[in-house]
Amino acid sequence: MPRKSKSKLALVLQSNPDGQPIAGVGSGVGLEFIKAYFPEAQNIIRIASAYFSLVGYKLGRKYVASEVQFQIIVGREEGKHVRATVIDEITADLGQCDTDLWKTVFELVERMKSGRFIIRDAREMQVPFHCKFSICDSKLIWHGSSNYSRRGLCQSAEQVSVSRDSERICLFTNWYDDVAQNAQDLLAELIKKLEDWLNLATPFEIYLKTLFLLNNLAEYPLCLGAYSPVYYQKGVIARALRQANEYGGALIIAATGLGKTVIGAEIALRLQPIGRTNQVILIAPSGVRENWEQQLENRNVYFKFFNIDVLFRKASQQSHHQTTQLEKQLQRANHNTVIIIDEAHFYRNELLREKSKRGKSLVYERIVPAIKAGAKIFLLTATAYGTDFLNLNSLLYLLPHRFYNPNLFDEQSPWKINNAEEFSRLPIVTILGLPHVLKMARNRGDIDTNGRTFIQFGDERRYLPKSLKLYSLRYQLFLQPELQSAFDRRYFDQAFKSPHEWFDDDRMALCESAIDTVYNASLTSWLSSPIAMADSIEQNLATPSYSEQFERVSQLTLNLWQQSAANVHNQDYYSLNVVDTQNRSYKTRMHITLEERSNTLMPVLAQLRQSNYRDDKFLKLQKIIEDHCLDTRGKVIIFVKRYLTAQYLLTILQRTFSGALNIGCTVETDEDNPRLKAGLQRFEVLKQFSPRSHNYKANREYDVLICTDADGVGVDLQDADTVVNYDPPEGADELFQRAGRVLRMTANPERVVQFYTLVPLIIDQRDSLSRVHNDICERFDRILHRHNKSKRILGSGVISEEEHSEITLDSDLDVEQLTRDSKFLTDIGGLGAESMLSHVAVLEQYRNCAEELPEYLLSARSYSKPQPRIFVLLKHESKYYPILFNLSNKKLEKQDEIAILDLIACIESEPCAAIQAAEIEKIANQAARAWCDFENISVDQVSKICSLYLVPIDKIAKINRLLNDTFNDEE
Known part of the structure; x- marks a missing residue:
């Protein structure tokens, strides 16, 4: 996430003849008044504020004599709902990474224990308490909008004015003391929280806290034929399991070729062994059944397969009918049931059916009761958006509904969104696009000697195409004057x-x-x-x-x-x-x-009807085939909407390229009526066109494939490198599904993929009085509009508004701008099952203890490595990131999570190393700032949850000297 620049409103101060401020406005005005007037206090400083923070206290304490008593009352910020307790707000600063606080907290606790610091909570008082002011003894008061926190004192634009009017000071002091009598005393609870942090945790508590928050996946042994998930798939799987626990399911959008089948099979496997699943219902197109069977059966997952269109069919009285069998399975669904729907975008129009006059949705009538009965559901697709945002809400409706307002009749409402960005941020949605995978691979350092980013599959390197070349070819509509008229x-x-x-x-x-x-x-x-x-x-x-x-x-x-x-x-x-x-x-x-x-x-x-009629559109296609089949010996896929068009192209292409090229087609003519070939026949044509991707030895290979969108889903045709949108699709999902036939990972690092979209010249002529002219323009505008909305979700485009454009996948895509949901895709793979199983076993054994651990922990331990390091678990936008920082070279070390867990793993009785807690905090903050700089994230958006200093054995004294030399000037 790019760091946002913080513009501050210029500070303007009005001063008295002695140079002291009497009024001011702007950023930092509160701190200026503290510097000017806190030193005057000799007995008591009374502070009323909506917020009080430890960093704010650190900023002001250096200007106050040690014997002066602080009295703090925290009230409610006007117009805002209090989401956290005062104690939570104060202790949250223990996790900030920008300021070292250990010595400040230690001094504050000493003040509390000696009666020189009192803090009370007035937020729950019947009369709202909104005031913000400071009273130094009975000498002066300043009031305004500045809270006693870092933001209020230094960052926010506030206003403050001072008064030495004794009558006003007395009035405010009396009012303050009256409020204090009825406010809640926070002293004892706050002392306990702060002392827990001051006192080092054990190394085992750090290890256990990390295990608990990361919720790592175990590596399970697989039978021959089942593919082990790679690192980017593991990130999706771990998130899906957390989503299942929290929400009861997930919608997973993974670009074609990134392994939705492996992801779904792993989810089913990981829910099954721990006793929560004894029934898996798989609903998917028949064309991908073989892949699913291979992955599930070789994981020993018992499942029932149903074709994707069964949910559309009316109920049958025949017991052996698939509809009857599916209904029985769904009626028996409970908390031990998992429903996996592959290519879930088939159900994108069901909410429109429900809202319109078309009648009830059979899909919802069957699936929703099963979900309400406790079944977990996972929706998998590469293209959720087709024509409008109701498509997205249609899929979200299938997920377990949530409580928007638990106090309002306990009614649950479906998840819903209003735009693509909102959709990307939903906690129940996971998006895995090609740019995300490339970004993770680059962060891992998976770049070959030629600078190409690769994806590591076991011992094999695979590459996404080096670039996508997008062409928008104009053609002249046949008989345009006659037909337009x-x-x-x-x-x-x-x-x-x-x-x-x-x-x-x-x-x-x-x-x-x-x-x-x-x-x-x-x-x-x-x-x-x-x-x-x-x-x-x-x-x-x-x-x-x-x-x-x-x-x-x-x-x-x-x-x-x-x-x-x-x-x-x-x-x-x-x-x-x-x-x-x-x-x-x-x-x-x-x-x-x-x-x-x-x-x-x-x-x-x-x-x-003339048999030798050739329109300009066909001539454009002919040139594409000549360029990519005859000249470069590539393969071309042509997508059409009309069966008749498929037969038309087959006939004239065979005639045009007779003897030079073999033309395949998934449409046939039966008694002069064109129709799709039967499923097995079509599958045979696809294998003959792309034998290598199907591991098939073909007696005859096709160079050109003519097909419809019936073969645009779930089919790997990566032997080809060119896709032609001969006929425009209706929805964006069809565009991306078409592209997905070839936009896959291969062993070829130099592969280039071309996408051609044929567009009539008429759309370049606007402001026409012709109705059909405007309708054609509107149709293509609508396609582009839908494509661009879907592009925001998936992270890349497949058509161009210009005549020609090129996307270099390794560098051109701005991943962070195009999607907000990439950070969860953390690499947690790389080591064997034994290591992961041992970590999971520890977590399961001590889970109750892990849940009771404090929010923020510091610790140190000795270890056998020669260089001192610090481990820090960071939190950013509700996600957790484990990092390692080398103290000797002041650099982050790239390690996956399993390696880090192995490094910090220890037994419950492991003792702390004798390192000062203040020094641990300083190093942890330095490591956090280094990570923020590397990730280009603002440090104030990140919290450090726990830190473990790793000290080489027998070097503790030397390390302490090094720490003192390094950080003496920082306080």
């Missing part, structure tokens, strides 16, 4: 619009409108291919208007087509393939009569 003259409009409900991100509300399904489908066909447009026109010309009868239109249509065919019988046309015109018609009526439509659309249809 036909669209604008409403030849593709249905007579009556259909009701449509959608979610508006800007208003965060469900909206209603009317939609023309025929118009939209026809427009999609025009943006797809000539053959798809021809099919839309044929259906158009088989459909009557509102005032026409089907029988009359059917005969008229047949006559028109026969006449058209007779006029051009010598030319090479595709067959119209229309026998029963009524079966070819749309279900709705058209707005314009058939005769009027036919005059314009028949000639267009005739041109589109």
